[in-house]
Amino acid sequence: MVRLLGILIGLGFVLVTGISLGWGVYAYVTEEHEESVEHAFHLEQRDIAFSFDGPFGKYDRPQLQRGFQVYKEVCAACHGLSYVAFRNLEDLGYGEEEIKAIAGQWQIEVPAVDPKTGEASTRKALPADKFPDPYPNEVAARAANNNALPPDLSLITKARHGGPAYIASLLTGYRDPKTYKNDHGKPLPADVQPGEGLHFNPWFANLNIAMPPPLRDGQVTYADGTASSLDQMSKDVSAFLAWTAEPKLENRKAAGWAVLIFLLFATILAYLAYQNIWHGGASRRVRQTGPLDPENMAKRDEAKSDAGIAG
Amino acid sequence: MSFPWAEEYRPKSGFMRWLDQRLPLPRLVYGAVGGGYPVPRNLNYFWNFGVLAGIALMIQIVTGIILAMHYVPYDQAAFRSVEHIMRDVNQGWLLRYLHANGAAFFFIVTYIHIFRGLYYGSYKAPRELVWMLGLVILLLMMATAFMGYVLPWGQMSFWASKVITGLFGAIPLIGEPVQSWLLGGYAPDQPTLNRFFSLHYLLPFVIAGVIILHIWALHIPGSSNPTGVDVKGPQDTLPFHPFYTAKDGFGLGVFLILLAAVTFFAPNYLGHADNYIPANPLSTPSHIVPEWYFWPFYAILRAFTVDFILGAKLWGVLAMFGAIVLLFFLPWLDPSPVRSGNYRPRFKQFFWILVLDILVLGWCGGLPAEEPYVMISQVATIYYFAHFLIILPILSWTEKTLPLPNSISESVLHGEEREAAPVDLSGVRPATAAE
Numbered sequence: 001m002v003r004l005l006g007i008l009i010g011l012g013f014v015l016v017t018g019i020s021l022g023w024g025v026y027a028y029v030t031e032e033h034e035e036s037v038e039h040a041f042h043l044e045q046r047d048i049a050f051s052f053d054g055p056f057g058k059y060d061r062p063q064l065q066r067g068f069q070v071y072k073e074v075c076a077a078c079h080g081l082s083y084v085a086f087r088n089l090e091d092l093g094y095g096e097e098e099i100k101a102i103a104g105q106w107q108i109e110v111p112a113v114d115p116k117t118g119e120a121s122t123r124k125a126l127p128a129d130k131f132p133d134p135y136p137n138e139v140a141a142r143a144a145n146n147n148a149l150p151p152d153l154s155l156i157t158k159a160r161h162g163g164p165a166y167i168a169s170l171l172t173g174y175r176d177p178k179t180y181k182n183d184h185g186k187p188l189p190a191d192v193q194p195g196e197g198l199h200f201n202p203w204f205a206n207l208n209i210a211m212p213p214p215l216r217d218g219q220v221t222y223a224d225g226t227a228s229s230l231d232q233m234s235k236d237v238s239a240f241l242a243w244t245a246e247p248k249l250e251n252r253k254a255a256g257w258a259v260l261i262f263l264l265f266a267t268i269l270a271y272l273a274y275q276n277i278w279h280g281g282a283s284r285r286v287r288q289t290g291p292l293d294p295e296n297m298a299k300r301d302e303a304k305s306d307a308g309i310a311g
Numbered sequence: 312m313s314f315p316w317a318e319e320y321r322p323k324s325g326f327m328r329w330l331d332q333r334l335p336l337p338r339l340v341y342g343a344v345g346g347g348y349p350v351p352r353n354l355n356y357f358w359n360f361g362v363l364a365g366i367a368l369m370i371q372i373v374t375g376i377i378l379a380m381h382y383v384p385y386d387q388a389a390f391r392s393v394e395h396i397m398r399d400v401n402q403g404w405l406l407r408y409l410h411a412n413g414a415a416f417f418f419i420v421t422y423i424h425i426f427r428g429l430y431y432g433s434y435k436a437p438r439e440l441v442w443m444l445g446l447v448i449l450l451l452m453m454a455t456a457f458m459g460y461v462l463p464w465g466q467m468s469f470w471a472s473k474v475i476t477g478l479f480g481a482i483p484l485i486g487e488p489v490q491s492w493l494l495g496g497y498a499p500d501q502p503t504l505n506r507f508f509s510l511h512y513l514l515p516f517v518i519a520g521v522i523i524l525h526i527w528a529l530h531i532p533g534s535s536n537p538t539g540v541d542v543k544g545p546q547d548t549l550p551f552h553p554f555y556t557a558k559d560g561f562g563l564g565v566f567l568i569l570l571a572a573v574t575f576f577a578p579n580y581l582g583h584a585d586n587y588i589p590a591n592p593l594s595t596p597s598h599i600v601p602e603w604y605f606w607p608f609y610a611i612l613r614a615f616t617v618d619f620i621l622g623a624k625l626w627g628v629l630a631m632f633g634a635i636v637l638l639f640f641l642p643w644l645d646p647s648p649v650r651s652g653n654y655r656p657r658f659k660q661f662f663w664i665l666v667l668d669i670l671v672l673g674w675c676g677g678l679p680a681e682e683p684y685v686m687i688s689q690v691a692t693i694y695y696f697a698h699f700l701i702i703l704p705i706l707s708w709t710e711k712t713l714p715l716p717n718s719i720s721e722s723v724l725h726g727e728e729r730e731a732a733p734v735d736l737s738g739v740r741p742a743t744a745a746e
Contacts, residue, residue: 002640002643002644003643003644003646003704003707004704006637006640006644006699006700006701006704007700007701007704007705009633009637009700010696010697010699010700010701011700011701013630013633013692013693013696013700014693014696014697014701016615016619016626016630017614017615017630017689017692017693017696018689018693019617019619020614020615020616020617020623020689021686021689021690021693023616023617024616024682024685024686024689025686027682028682028683028686055576083391083394083398088398151588154394155394155587155588158579158584158587159584159585159587159588160584161584205597245587247398248397248398248404251404252404252405252408252575252578253575253576255405255575256571256572256574256575256576257575259571259575260568260571260572260575263564263567263568263571264568266564267561267564267565267567267568270557270560270561270563270564271561271564273557273560273561274557274558274560274561277553277554277557278554278557278558
């Protein structure tokens with residue numbers, strides 16, 4: 001009875017799915033497939049190697065410091081870093097006094113309450129403060145940016161497919177929409193040319209991004225004397241943003257190796273214990289008639305040779 | 312609890328005798344997972360996964376309780392509190408990554424455990440209730456995992472909660488009131504987050520309770536085994552402890568190595584980048600997907616694209632829930648007296664097609680709803696329902712099975728190749744538990 005009912009219900013589901021499938025196939029065959037512009041022009045992130053890739057990778061401190069400098073001098077004008085505190089910069093190799101100075105001289109002040117009047121005011125940042133947001137609220141941010149909202153950058157490398165390589169690709173990815181041709185030599189169609197206040201960048205998901213090209217060669221004068229090419233700055237700031245998104249990466253990998261080595265050792269011991277219990281003396285003591293009895297093993301070998309099975 | 316199988320517990324020390332007479336806890340442990348529980352001696356590594364699932368639940372409960380000490384179920388603060396855990400709580404990153412990846416591994420071992428049951432016929436008499444209780448656990452796991460995914464209040468959290476509760480909205484007449492009752496409003500918001508947190512904390516303990524019933528029901532007939540032949544005597548069994556505790560110890564080691572490898576070296580690999588963006592009700596992600604362990608069901612949901620008597624969406628919801636509900640009827644859809652797929656050559660072929668089919672469904676479920684993936688998922692959906700509702704019932708009538716070994720110890724002794732000659736079993740009933 002259950003089987004008959006089951007078959008009926010099964011046929012019902014097969015029929016209904018079949019109708020959907022038939023409709024889908026019909027539409028697929030009869031309708032024209034136009035490749036979407038995004039599909040034709042959007043590019044996957046470039047293959048960029050970072051020092052923190054792989055199971056042994058670590059952050060490159062001088063690179064993080066350079067990246068922080070790029071953030072401070074360029075990105076911070078529009079993008080917040082609201083999950084990161086000034087004190088966290090210790091991880092980058094800055095000393096206590098340096099961090100105090102960085103916080104005290106930060107271009108944006110921290111919202112506060114005037115201790116005398118109780119009115120809203122601002123004060124200089126302290127090492128314990130998170131990086132203050134560049135805009136007091138979303139409306140102000142949009143008003144200053146042609147109605148686009150600059151995202152907070154704390155987690156940006158984890159919040160985008162492709163991670164830091166995507167950010168570096170995007171920062172170096174601005175192209176002239178008039179002359180750009182994709183890998184198949186196709187120019188950008190006229191109806192997707194960037195509109196007012198938008199900028200063509202094939203690494204951005206919908207090709208036109210509100211952010212104007214933020215970096216150009218030599219824009220930042222690195223404190224450590226590294227030549228500040230566009231490529232260098234993009235990589236450095238992407239590495240810095242990888243750190244802001246995953247500050248515990250080095251602890252994680254170090255702990256991971258310790259745990260793996262311990263577990264490997266414990267698992268080998270567990271395997272040996274398992275083999276010892278199953279094939280050692282204990283199994284024979286517990287069950288005289290088990291398959292691992294010498295007598296039974298001899299019988300099995302005999303049976304195998306009778307049957308012509310090797311081994 | 313009484314286990315008909317269990318050997319009589321004999322306390323070894325005066326203290327244990329004293330304790331056992333007042334609270335028979337030693338007796339319970341001895342009979343449930345100790346030397347008193349006889350287990351077929353031929354279990355292979357696929358029988359490790361039940362224990363692994365239990366351990367995965369414990370990892371989730373321990374990490375989850377500590378995470379709950381730092382998490383704030385408030386829509387303006389939830390995302391920030393998760394980042395607080397990641398950055399400022401001692402080893403908080405480890406707790407959170409272990410909890411997120413632990414959930415994924417809980418599903419991996421549970422799915423393998425279920426496929427083990429499907430292949431070896433563990434759902435058949437006299438273990439139907441073991442199977443059904445297991446499905447209840449699966450449903451509870453799904454609800455728990457879904458609500459847990461909402462808690463960080465990222466973009467995917469928010470939109471997944473909107474889509475999944477929206478499924479209830481497809482029910483005619485009562486759908487929309489049910490949906491707003493579940494959400495506590497017309498869209499996911501503070502009431503949703505708060506109740507999901509409460510239920511996410513509660514349900515794991517309900518799961519633990521159902522696991523106790525699952526194991527209790529299992530211990531009445533005892534464990535099945537790869538031959539599917541019933542235990543005939545003591546020569547067929549080994550005591551659970553030390554034999555299977557030792558084997559499970561090794562299995563646990565391998566499981567933890569894999570979990571650690573992902574947790575420490577690719578902790579976000581199984582997640583979705585969009586969930587690192589705070590929830591924004593005004594911005595819909597271009598591609599809403601649930602976590603990977605829901606992908607096969609998500610593909611079934613989206614396979615229905617044409618209205619036919621009922622709306623396409625309602626068909627999708629019916630099919631998605633039906634895909635799990637039909638498993639409750641499996642013991643009666645497939646009443647073939649032969650349990651193990653090893654002795655059912657035709658069943659074995661269909662079983663592997665089913666495995667492939669579910670992998671294809673999972674693959675489609677993770678992709679955008681575009682052609683040709685929708686057509687592929689439609690074909691796979693057809694096979695899924697045909698397999699359980701049409702092929703298995705017919706197979707159990709018509710199939711010629713291979714002869715079963717006379718006993719477990721004989722099959723161990725001889726190696727099974729020797730007996731592998733096809734014989735018509737339609738008139739012959741192999742041993743069942745009643746004998």
